[in-house]
Amino acid sequence: MWSRSRRLGTLEAERGERGLRLAKRLLARERGAVAEALNLVDDRRPEARAAALALLIELEQALGFGGPPRVGLSGPPGVGKSTLLDALVRRARARGETVGILAVDPSSRRSGGALLGDRLRVRASARDPGVFLRSLAARERLGGLAESARAGLFVLAAAFDLVLIETVGVGQSESEVADLVDTLVWVAQPGAGDLLQYMKAGVLELPDVVAVNKADLGAIAERTANELAAGLSLAERAEDWSPPVVRISARDGSGLADLEDALARHRAWLAQHDRLSERRRRGRDAAIRDFLAREHGRVGVEAVGGLAALDETLRREPDTSGFALAVRLGEVIEAALRSRSGVGR
């Protein structure tokens, strides 16, 4: 028994080495390592998980609560998110910043498959190594987008100056995205009836910035912007940030400077009073709860004293890597379950 676990330990160490080597290459901004790292953190085989964890813990520790801005773009299908994404990428490139993008598309509930892409507009502006795009299927059947997206964001944050994540807003996924990013932009399009739907979905409580696209449509865009501003002022928010409503046209480029200005203002606001760390920590905690619940179920969480005790642990360790903490707590849960059932004695 002893020798077997020791050999396992060596294997773990080797895998850890692989993760650390990849982390080093990413932090040195080696573009060739990005795709490899994303493949690894997406890989669910046990041998890959060990390497992926080593990689992610290393990245999280290296980046701390700093690193590049992480911005989410969300909104219903057809509002022009891809065009907006393309425009923002072009502008970032013109400033000399490199950009890493995760683009999320829904998976088919029936087959589990997904159609990704239609992102040539972004790719076309990106025939340079300074832009990287990875499409991701939301994989609702496999437990949602949060885990792979979160890992993906850390990989991109290590290697690029700006990290963007685009998701189709269909209700639930926004809250997941809000936990992943520093600033969530909700992209809306002019048209009657939308506002009511947004409010029903509870979507208006989440975004930090609202962009009304297709402002070139004139009066109708103006009306939508006004309605959204009114709706947002009614929505309850925990913080003293009131989300600005920006009128843009991704097509002719108008309003994009205003949007970037709004993003910068939100970033400056986050920088005060430790708000950014607070927000990242909130995202970390949500991811850990999510991970433990999925991996070990409610029984597992109960075994270590339930959600309240878990939250207390998280509060006591504000600066620990989320990935490391998740693994450690997972081991604690497993140990507790084992001792309870008598296995392993």
Added chain:
Amino acid sequence: MGRPNDQGRCPDRDRPWVFRTYSGHSSARASNELYRANLAKGQTGLSVAFDLPTQTGYDADHPLARGEVGKVGVPISTLEDMEMLFAGIPFAQTNTSMTINATAAWLLALYVAAAENHGGDPRALEGTTQNDLIKEFLSRGTYVFPPEPSMRLISDMVAYTVDAMPRWNPINICSYHLQEAGATPVQEIAFSFANAIAVLDAVRARPDLPPDALPRVFGRISFFLNAGIRFVEEVCKARAMAELWDELGHQRYGVTDEKLRRFRYGVQVNSLGLTEAQPENNVIRIVLEALGVTLSKKARCRALQLPAWNEALGLPRPFDQQWSLRIQQILAYETDLLEHADLFDGSHVIEAKVAQLAKEAKAELGRVLDMGGAVAAVENAYMKRRLVESHTKRLRAIESGEQIVVGVNAFTESEPSPLVTGEGSILKVDASAEHEQVERLEAFRRKRNAAEVTAALRNLRDALTNGQNVMPPSIRAAHAGVTTGEWADALRGIFGEYRAPTGVVAREREMASEATEKTRQRVQALGVRLGRPLKILIGKPGLDGHSNGAEQIAVRARDAGMEVVYDGIRLTPGEIVQSARDEGVHAIGLSILSGSHGVLVHDVLRELATARLAVPVVVGGIIPDEDAAELRRAGVKRVYTPKDFDLTRLMDEIVDVVEESQAGHP
């Protein structure tokens, strides 16, 4: 021998429609020889096929043109090329149809300039520029500029020709390609009418249009229809369109002159339904489809092009095209078709079907107009989505045997065909055509006056930014020696380039068959072994924009449980490989219909090797057997042609291919 004097035999006999054959390949000289031979055989009009670089505004020496020059049509880079294409063919007496869209204004400018150089008066020129960008966004894929400037170019050409070239059809509103993309008759009517309304509304809004010109503009709008094998329904479709067009002219545009409200259309019969299996059956299909658009006098086509029986196998030879021309001649001259009044007037069956099509088409047209018209319905991908859905349905009906295709999913036992064997059974484009075109272009550039070219391009750009009509400065640029690529670059600089939505968000199939379910389980099991779901990339390298097949594969792969990266058309091999790496895919599927698979597939394989990416590649397209063998030797894992209609089996083989590649790399 020219046209026989058929009027003498029967004084009431109608004049036949214009006989054309869609053709052109290799070079202006080779195509000119072909045209003259066709005219000598009794063809009464020309239909020019341009190669993809010309259609998308690139000179023959542009990197994107690699492998595509002279493949699907004739390369025309300069005025000299255009003059050579029509050498010995009198402009004034020739009715010329040009299948040209994004660069239509330029090719028309070259045609006018060439006619002027040969003493022709533009006012006398007869013919058609296809010039329909909406359907390019939806189906054919040779668009260049965004929808708005594209509509502006169309409107410029309409406004220009209505007085300067009054016998020219400046646009052919195409429902043809909608049917090729899977449209139902109702969708064909509704979407093409939405398109016509977008054009007419844009022209009507022009400040420079003389107040009395709108009825004449309406009278110059012609259509380009498809005719499928359900030929009775096709008769009804054409009759419904004629009725609705008359109504539209009257009600929406106030055209009082009945003659200007006549529905005028040309036809190329269906290619979608031509089969690679037992290809001789296609001759019968083509005859029946021709009947659909000629039987009803009230809704008879003005011009007809028939495909060749073997075009699903490769490029047709002159003999194959001649066979199709003879079908038209026998129909027009031997049968009594042209001696009768309309055969269907008073038929309850036909009337009811026409009424039903018209009613449903009006409802669908109303939906498109409500969302802002054809341009809006392109940008929000509504029309594209509906087309992909219809096409998916059609393919499934064929796969399940619900829709019978003789020789394909029924009656497949066959004697060996003596027609399709051996060397020379299809035409091969001369491999030196590209090289020679580049040399001619370089020689042309050397001898032209550089200062005149610069001035003409500046003049063109100024006119476009000031909102002036694109035609006059383009004609001047043609005379000055500007090339196709230079003209298009000038416009790209002002208008930008466009990417249309791919529309592959189609609804999922309603019922999973047992076979699909089995494939799905294999896909999932493989995903577990791979550590993450099977992810593939579907790529269309080169300039070929026919994306219907690639879209269907993408949708089906999704339904089989794969994660599918599909970014649409016109990718360079380098971009495809970059995408494959960044996206972390397990396999690449390439779709190439332009016949340039030789060059493009090898380029992709080379780029993969350079990137040290061991991703297996499969290829689909119109690929002759010997080419397929060659591609397999070069490392392609599977090669598919139109006869591989069983998409479930194809999905299964993608799983095989990835499993094999994984076995090689544990």
